[in-house]
Amino acid sequence: MSYPGSPVSNEQSIAAVRLAATNALNNALEFAHAQFEIQEQRNAIVTTVCDAARAGDDSVRQAAFEGLVKIAEHYYDKLHERIVDIYALTENAIRNDIEPVAMQAIEFWSTVAEEEITLIYEADAAREAGTVPDRRSKQFVIKALPYMYQPIFDSLKKQEDDPLEDSSWNVATAAGACLELLAQAAPDSILELVRPFIQRNIPDKANWRSREAAILAFGSVLEGPPIEHVKALVREAVGILVETLQQDPSLAVKDTTAWTLARVVSVDRDTTLAHLPALVNCLRGTLATAESPVLAAHICFAIHNLAVRFSEECEEETGSLREHIEALLQSLLQAADRDDASEGYLRITAYEAINALFRSVSKDGIPFVLRCVPHLLEKLVATLGGLPRALNEDEVSDMLELQGLLCGTLAVASHRLNSTQISPYADSMMQAYLQAFRMNGSAAAIEEALLAVGALAEAAGKEFNRYMPHFMPTLQHALSNIAHHQICAIAVSVVAELCRALGKELFAYSDNIVFLLLEALKSKSLVRSVKPPILSCFGDIAMAVKGNFENYLDQVMNCMKQAAESSVQVNVLPDDFDTQEWLLLLRESIFEAYIGIINGLRDEGKQELLTPHREWIVGFSEWIVQGAAQGGAFPDEMIKPIAGVMGDLVDAVPSTKEHVARNAWLANLVDRGSQSTDERTKETAKWAWATIFQ
Template sequence: MDIGQVLENAILATDQQVRAQAEAQLKDAARDHFVPYLGMLNDALKNAEQRTEVRILASIALKNEITAKDPRTKNMQAERWIALPQEAKQQIKQTSVDTLVSSDDRVANAAAQLIAAIADIELPRNEWPELTVVLVENTKADKDTKVKRASLLTIGYICESADPTNAGVVSQANGFLTAIIQGAHKDEPTSVVRITALNALVNSLEFVRQNFGHDNERNVIMQVVCEATQSEDTELQAAAFGALGRIMSLYYDYMRPYMEQALFGLTVSGMQSSDDTVACMAVEFWSTVCEEEIEISLQMSEYYESGEMGQGKQSFNFAQHAMDKVLPTLLSLLTRQDEDSSDDDWSVAMAAGACLQLFAQNTGNSIVQATLNFVSNNLTSESWQQREAAVMAFGSILDGPDPNELRGLIGQALPPMLNLMQDPSLQVKDTVAWCIGRMADLVIEGIDVQKDLPSIIQALVHGLKDHPKVSTNCCWTIMNLTEQLCQDGPQEEHSAMSQYYEVLVESLLQSASRNDNEASCRTSAYEALSTLVIFSSRDVQPLVEGLSTEVVTRLEATLGMQQQIVSSDDKSNIEELQINLLGLLTNIIRRVGEQVQSGAQMLMTLFMQLLERKLPNSLVEEDIFISIGAVAGAIGDNFQAYMPSFMPYLITALKDPEYHTCTTAVGLVADICHSLGPNVVDYTPTFMEVFLEILRQEDAPREIKPVILSCMGDIASSIGTGFGPYLDGVMGVLSEASKLSPDAETTLEFMDYIDRLRESIVDAYVGIVAGLRDASDQLLPYIQPIFGFLAVIQTDHELMKSESIIRSVVGLLGDIASMYPQGQVAPLYREDWVSDIIRRARDRSFSTGTKDTAKWAREQQKKQLTQ
């Protein structure tokens, strides 16, 4: 096989059949002749006579045989690489390193990615130590610019993907840092090398923690980065400020002397740069400062509440000390808007607004007066940029300062702000709607319901008819007003918003009638309607019930629209509309509750029509199931009438290999269990067969397992002793799942999965114990394994931070004890951890329900111990 020609055909052939044939050849070679295939790819990469595209594809193909995004595939491919003959590996490594000196940057870039993929496997195993030596040598001053750039890019890629806690990788940190400092130094004549070095530094910062702890080495790093901020090359300046932000995030504790000596001045100067990218990165530096200090403040509060004073980091209050210089600069940057920029374009003004919000959270009341002066000086300016900046500034400081200080200010600001809802500038109106939404969300006590609310509603109704951007923010404001003013709406006869429901529903329905969803305005209108429904008081229930008729009519109309689809955009638009309508309908069903019984037949017919006619690769199925779950929850065991016709759709979804669809279907099974109670026993054999089949599949997404285990508990609690035939099999599955535990190599992501799995096992045990309460003899052989599992998870500190988990575990201990009044399980209750976790559940920070559960569990434990 002429590998060069095959690669060329795979990427450059204009004939689709030729391309497909070449791709098939490559796939077959990888499967049937793996080592020779790697050798051919290596030869193609090494051959400087080959076309650039061919060499790049050869490098990418090699990399893709070594690493992958999917963790399971990545591990398998790493094991395969490790098992390769040493000679084959050495040839590929040598070619990849040699290719870094290529005069073609694109080929060198591909080689850098290949080297990083190999290094990700070998460095943690203390293999390929000569790589670092070569990379350091390649960055020396006398080397060609292209070689230095490619080598520094390689270091950046290695550090980006490697584990910063792995000793094998960390052992190379000195070499990496030497190369980076050589490349980033001011004596390096080319900006492209310095920029690449700074980007590599950002990726390497977690690896050089030990170096950063040494004053001399830290000083060199900081000096090199600070000098780069003074370069005439704006791209280099921006990279330097980005590096400073990352350093601040990781090494705040070391930053005090550098802030005092240089960083205050350098960053303020950078914020004032005429280059937008430089200014944005300098602003981002101060956003990082505020984020770090906010986090420190939160940690200090937690330590104080737990009585652990003096723990954690110390805050140097950099933002507070720098406010006199930074705040005026931030406020002035708010006026650097671009009239033609889209919402996706991150501008200096947007960065400044985000930073101002963080400053407000960090410094509190200190920020108010200076910001108010800016607002009053610019709110009525002839320049739209200054008017918009004034509104943005006011909205940005509403989270952080004392609400009591802001309350009176909002009353003063509202009239002129509402006037600006008629402003000729779209940007001004958009920001005003956002600002009023912030007032409603954060300082609702500043809005006088009698005096201010009528004019606010009037302005919002007007804004709903405006540009989609304005309409979207008006919807958000309506949601905030409703949530804040009607928190107890469902329990009340009348709410502060009741008199506005009719006009708001009518206006939102009109806004939601758009054929498109520009700026998410249609979706926002339906979300606002949902919020009105969720928090509706009793006096507006007729309006809510009437709304359901309109929603059903619109949903039925989408079935006809599906016949007129001519493009993928049409498909996306209709699916988005269906999802919006189903979301609103679900909330209406939940709000009206059992009153939905009279329309249940019509709703279920519509839902099954939607399932029957759903488009290929449709996203709407999950939302249909959620709506069906709401019907089941509303009508209880009457839902049994629809099970025969609905079951085929449900089983198909349970067997769907797509994770989200399957998960939603499992959740619906749980809803059905709660609704049908013991009557779900007729469908249990089918459910359990499907669940066990999924759990046996090796390629099933691991995330589905916790959902299924939890649902098994729902089934057990619903059918009671009818769960007996499944008990042994399910307990075996739970026992096997409980063996999964973290080790030193466990990633945070996998640790989260383990916690979710453990939580689902607890849910399953709770359901099984509740269901078999009247069959305690059947359950007795499994009590000791249950206790063994609970003993393990009570040492899981992250999991035990969850009040709901502690309540479930303690409730389970109480339930089991009460099932065996003769003391059959008494020895288990003498374990120290049992008393300890019951004691933990009585923590003063927990809810009354959890404390009551703990008290009851303690009483049951005492009864066991007295046997």
């Protein structure tokens, strides 16, 4: 026991004070930009942190390395002054220190790598634009790799005794994540370091840690290095990976192998295609016998990536997967039904893989999708019946999760089916979705059910109108659900799908819909991200109800004018990219709405109703083109919508042509658009030129 005044007590007291001081400094680092601009103060701060990183107390060292991470994050450009000292500190910590300190040392290099990856992207963007980047990478990662790679590789072998049971962040997982970033920050040099480590450790039959570390290293460096070098490595390894997943006695090794195969199929189509039958058989067989839900989830992830890979290819190559679709779907459905499917994200990953397969199948594979619908619908009905009988919160949570997943998968299936194919199941689907709404379950389940209704409407077309009296109360409630903005946003997207499905038959319900959309726009509590979709939705409604949009024209146009004027008043900082992106989306949505309204009214000869609004539309377009919104910069993304609106306006109301054609800004805009590399922008600009200026 220690007593006041004893040496141990004094040491503990000193360490406690130093720890508190180090933590206080860490908390201040983010706000020390002024101090870091002064060399004397900067040196003092970094020296203090580095000295603390050598302290005898474990907690002080850990806090000091946390400080170094913050310095790397906020003051990367100043690191070069002390980087040699930091090399030595981090290398020693990773090799020799306790796990929490070693993890922070690894995190330092992950942070540096992230910064240098960003700088690589910025340099590439500047090169494409013919400009000079504001900052340049100091290539700390490339210079450090010859000294740092071995400690990182050694850390990969420091797994937990049962990695699948203990999913917490540890030194091995931190090293794997760091290696992924290093591969992107130093793409030209990482493979020559990793390859010998892989070749030396994969054959180590006596040590599962070595095998697992080697496969993790392989999977971690597939993104970043030149693709031809990656493909060469994949061709060497894919057969070994398949055999390892099937035969390795270690569950941890098989799990990492499944994750690595998921990455392999994403990066190398040719090798995947060459090994497709063996790969599919391996994934199906190991999924059926997977001892752990975590392993099964990673196998499902590999199947998901396989489906995504083929969905990106042409119909002929997708056909290579077609003969395996039905068997893969059966395997995934069985995995989703496992008793332990709620563990390790297995159920979620299985349904995501099913959705990817549904999306990837070619037209002649649609019957496979259709055959799954009764099974999925039966399971959804079972969850709805099971919810009232759930015994505890865990059971309720599981049921609601499954309900949402089934609604989501039925939505994906509906998107692939036509009205004839979906007709036999439409009544049962809609009945189940309405029951899900009545049960008022989790927000996630309601969101998925709304999406499923929208997909059913798209597939059923005008036949969906018979469900509208039953669905309208739910839709109205969702549109007015400002507190749950995601539900409101999805409801807006459902309205757009109803517009396309019902056409003029939507007019029976559009009064309430338009009123609720206008109310949502006026709400100060609705998050701003929902407002652009609402604005563009007015264009969808106009295209659906045609001349009947006259009933809402003045209200909607005034509301859009207010939204446009408010966007002018927003003060956007140069580095506030979120607000810049939102303003761009808002203005694009306004012009999309104008296009829908102009064409909807013109289709029934009511385009003259636009006359009171022409001057504002033209004036707002000019204001954006002149660059006032972006401090002198006009975004390319606005060329197509503005050219489209101007062309549609002149086409619909020819008396506008003489006034519009005199605007030099418009001629310059259309000329710029006709030279665009985007084909849709170029096509719209050429059409607008012919309509307005010829």
